[in-house]
Amino acid sequence: YTPTEAATIAVFYAIVVGLFVTKKLKLKHMPKILFDSAVASSVLMLVVGMATALSRILTILQIPQAIANELTAFTSNKIILLLLLNLLLLFVGCLMDLGAAVVMFVPCLLPLAEQLGLNLVHFGAMVTINLIIGFFTPPxxxxxYVGTSVGNVTIEELCKVIMPFVVIGIVLALIVTFVPAVTLWLPTMMGY
Known part of the structure; x- marks a missing residue:
């Protein structure tokens, strides 16, 4: 299944179980459930839409290429460049949708990764982990936004709870960045 198909099947399964197995879900509850789902989805889609618009504007203005050029002009030290690359990807992940960020930044940063001698699998893992950390990091x-809707809490309350996970994610990103064997052991065992 694709993620969308899996989500559809999960919703269908939950409705069947709620209506016929546990019998806690009543048909009269369905309009409110559908309305709440629509509100949560609309908030998410608004954020995704704005992030996509921002990514298109940045691409037209060739900002990602300029950032990659500035990083290499700033220093030639591999450790500093890797730290700057992680910071850039974390920052981008905080502001943009994951798919849009990958499409926009990976082609621009790929020459930098090759210049640093990074394995492409290793580079892909770095990009993915940093962008995913940004996916649950303010602003x-x-x-x-999904968490606030589902948990019925404020963004401030959720941010306090999520911060230990952000720290763990950053530590993991640094381990993946500076210990390539963590990422490459399985592909190496498979002959890639």
Whole structure:
């Protein structure tokens, strides 16, 4: 299944179980459930739409290419460049949708990764982990808005709870960045 198909099947399964197995879900509850789902989805889609618009504007203005050029002009030290690359990807992940960020930044940062001698699998893992950390980090973290809707809490309450996970994610990103064997052991065992 694709993620969308899996979500559809999960919703269908939950409705069947709620109506016929546990019998806690009543048909009279369905309009409110559908309305609440629509509100939560609309908030998420608004954030995704704005992030996509921002990514298109940045692409037209060639900002990602300029950032990649500035990083290499700033220093030639591999450790500093890797730290700056992580910071850039974390920042981008905080502001943009994951898919849009990958499409926009990976082609621009790929020459930098090759210049640093990074394995492409390793580079892909770095990009993905940093962008996912940004996905649940303020100010735009899309998952935060879903969490506030589902948990019925304020963004401030959720941010306090999520911060230990952000710290763990950053530590993991640094481990993946500076210990390539963590990422490459399985592909190496498979002959890639």
């Amino acid at each position: 735009v973290g899309v998952c935060l």
